[in-house]
Amino acid sequence: MPSCASGLCKDPIQNEGRARWYPPDNDSNLPNLHVHNSITDELNLFRPRLGRTVTWYTCGPTVYDSNHMGHARAYLTFDILRRIMEDYFHFNVLYQVNITDVDDKIILRARQNKLVKDYTQTALEQKDLKSVETYVQTAMTAMRQKLEEKVEELKEPLPNATPTKQVDEREEALKQKDGTTIEELIGASRDALAAQLDKEHGSSVTDHKIFQDHARKFEREFFEDMTSLGVKEPDVVTRVTEYVPQIVDYIQGIIKNGCAYESNGSVYFHTTDFKSKGYDYRKLKPGVDTTAEEMAEGEGALTGGGSEKICNNDFALWKASKPGEPSWESPWGPGRPGWHIECSVMASDVIGENIDIHGGGVDLMFPHHDNEMAQAEAYHQCNQWVNYFLHAGHLHIKGLKMSKSLKNFITIRQALKEHSPRQLRLMFLMQPWDRSMNYSDQTVDDAKAKEKYFKNFFGAVKSVLRNDFVQEEQGVTPADRVLLATLNSSQVKIHASLLDNFKTFDVIQHLMDLIQECNKYLTSEAKPKNLPIKKVAIYITKILRVFGVVQGSDIIGFEESGSGEGGSSKEEIVAPFVDAFVDFREQIRVAAKSKSSPGDFLKNCDEVRDETLANLGIRIEDSADTSIWKMDDPTVIRKEVEEKRQKALEAAATKLQAKFDRLTVDLRKAQQSSILLSEWFKIGANAEKWGDFDENGKPLTTKDGKELSKSQQKSITKETNNQQKAHDKLLKAAGELGIDEYVAQIEQQLAALEVSATN
Known part of the structure; x- marks a missing residue:
């Protein structure tokens, strides 16, 4: 049984089916905060080891690409929890984040970017489109074959898409396009081309700076994105490449303690021996078999087969470097750190043999976090390296896991073009x-x-x-x-x-x-x-x-942009507002001198509200009795004004259309009612029905000379009465104008409405 080196001396709590958990012993006067601890999968009373000091390690990014909203979910979530711990419960938090700057994904991406860039430059210089087309087709075929082999190897379908869907789509797109340039051809087939170039020439990329520059670019982008989101900086940042000597020493310690072994220049953690010594493994996902996909994810894309390992569940602490990969010297030969070992070493160096809180995304529970804890407990010979494991929940995009193949992959920068950092933070605050x-x-x-x-x-x-x-x-x-x-x-x-x-x-x-x-x-x-x-x-x-929703110094409310920060003089601050007032005053003076109507004055008032003051970040809210003003983001106010204006235009258009429809009906009725009885049955559709008429224009026979039936006579009498009533009503409406002038007026109104609609 491992010793209690961490000072966690209480009897362990044993939940059915889960690892033992040792509650920290702290009798300080602390709040009764309960947190969801992934180790127990329950709410546990939170107690740091030492007074009000909290040590907190959060897994940082693997800096191989731009940060997406999944990263925002994790780091914004922990920023909120950290702020609550520090600024509400008044714990003293030491917050550490790591940067994974050497990793299979970084190596592959940096190497492939270099190879594609060189290939593109050569292709453009040679201007041989046919050769490029042939090579691209070879690359596409190779990618299709590789995807199909991967499915067969894992014995399970790849998520989110059929294996060859993307390849098929890109090939079809190239076929549909005539006159493709070299740049377009390479761009449309980039993934397949990069994989083929890497297969053939990856071993030729040996300059460490290529990998380092790639990692630094996306590390910088990560911190810029965190600043944009309002995430507080960590207290300590550690990089893997700056810890390689300590990682080597740490691995030697694990070997010495009987929990790791060397094999062909690599070092593997021996999970079976670890458990035989009385340790718990796995703690976060106990009793679950490791899938082939999880093992592949944990070992990385550049790791060879499992023949070097004693047990299939063993995992790499140190990887022997192959050509085209960065390497460092070690007792086992040139190599580089495995994925999981970095966090164990860096957190142990900064925080020690016991951590109060470890945070990360839920997708890292296994293999990364389970393996982290196993390594650290084997090295420190303790039964509990982490006291509270906090995992931020998954982020789904419109109900689906984020994936480039599903075209729902959203970077943080894309999200911030649509929504403000405050809105995104509020969105996370409103979710567990x-x-x-x-x-x-x-x-x-x-x-x-x-x-x-x-x-x-x-x-x-x-x-x-x-x-x-x-x-x-x-x-x-x-x-x-x-x-x-x-x-x-x-x-x-x-x-x-x-x-x-x-x-x-x-x-x-x-x-x-x-x-x-x-x-x-x-x-x-x-x-x-x-x-x-x-x-x-x-x-x-x-x-x-x-919560970080308010980050300014205002005692009340949100800080607003354009409020004169940065040491501006009083004159510089008030100048735009005084200018607005002077301009408005001049408009009113001119209107008063010209004896304008009250409507002109109201128009001026609306203009200064909706244009001038809105652009200065001042919102005017009118009521029946008074008006009040509020500060706000000018962009928000202008958008609201535009939406209000658009609604007004739509309402006016609807009103105009209704009037047009009404006048159209009125014109048709007036034209119909203006027909005299003597002509009523002789024109239009009636002209095809009747033959002879009396002196008043009433039909006597049908078109074929037959006498009218009683029902036809009755119908004609009714129609005559209705037309006479309509004609009399029209005469009354027309009055002194007369029917012709009255109808002409309606026609003019309709013509005027048509002109208004086009303008």
Whole structure:
């Protein structure tokens, strides 16, 4: 049985089917925070090992490509939890993140980029399109064969797409296009071309700088994306390539402790020997057989077959480098670190033999995190390296796992073109942090609606706070007491929600309920007081600041862009607003001198509201009695103004169409009613029915000379009466104008409407 080297000396908790878990022993006066611990798959009381100090390690990115919304799910989630721990519960958090800057994916991507770039340059210089077409076809065929072999090897279908779907689509696209250039041909077949070039020439890429430059590019992009999302910087960042000597020493320690072995220049962790010494493996996904796909993911695309390993479940700590791969010297020959060992070594170096919290995406539970813990416990000879494992839930895009083959792959930068960092953060806050969530139009729209609700509230509060509260009647009214009691109740509920596994989605709802009650207070008959309203607004801002939704220094509400930060002089800050006022004043003076109508003055007022002030980030809200102003993002205000204008145009168009339809009907009726009885039965469709007529124009016979039947006579009499009534009604409507002029007027109105519609 391994020793208790970590100081975790309580008796272990043994849940059926799961690993033993040793609760940390800490008698400090700490909040009764419970967190979902993946090791037990239960809510456990959180206790750091040392007082209020919390050591926290989060798996960072493998920097081989741009960051996507799955990364945002993990790092924004842990940023929110970290902020709550630090700024609400007042723990002292040491937060470490690693950068995986050597890995099979990085090696392949950097190597292939280099080879494709060189091939493209050579092809353009030689201008031999036919040779490129032949090579591309060879590459496409090879990719199809490789995909089919992969399916056969794994004995299970590849996710999200048929094996050759993408290859077929690209080949078909090339066939459909005439006059393809070399650049287009290479671009359309890039993946297949890169794989073929790598197969033939990958071993020729030996310069370490190629791999390092690739990793640094995407590491920089990662930190830029985190800054854009408002994610706090880590306290410590560690890179794999800067830890290779320590990794070698660490692996030697695991070998010495009897849990690893060397094989053909590589070193593997011996899972069977590890378990035989009394350790638990696997802790996070116990009792689940390792699939071929999981093993392939854990070992990497450049790892050879499993013949070197004693047991199929053993995993690489050190990989013997092949030609075309970066390598470092070691007792086992030139090689590089395995995927899992890096985190064990870097976290052990910075934090030690026991970590309070380890975080990561749920997709890393196995093999990465289970193998991490096994390595560290074997090295430190302890029974529990991590006390609390926190896993952020999966992110699905419109209900489906994100995948380039499904064309629902969204990078962080793409998402930020559509939505603000605040909106994305609110979206995550409104979901359980440890459960799968859906990124869809509905979830984003819900976040935008919440943001707007908060904005409107803060704007209304600031409007009231501009009043001189010294002139107000002081004391406490019944309405004041109700509001303050509601605030107190909300604070209790919010505190309980945060203690219960960081239920931020409940907190957001409690804040919305509190705002609803405050809005009732603001609109009640009793005059609202500044101080109670300010107290509520400051508390709501405080909680939103804890969550990272508010990141400025304003005591109330969201920080707004264009508010004069950065040391601007007072004149520079007020200049655009004074200019707006002076311009508006001049418009009013000109209108007054020209004795314009009241409508012109209102038009000027609307223009300064919807254009000038909107561009300055000031929202004017008019009511029957007064108008109030609020600060907001100019882009948001302009969008709302444009939407309002568009709706007005649509309403006007609908109204215009209705009037056009009505006048069209009126014209048809007038033209029909204007026909005299003496002519009524002799024109149009009637002319084909009747033969002889009397002196008043009434039919006497049918077209073929037959006398009218009684029913025909009755029908003619009824039709005569109706036409006479319609004609009399038209005469009355036309009045002194006369029928011809009346009909002409309707025709003119219709013509004018047609002109308006085209303009």
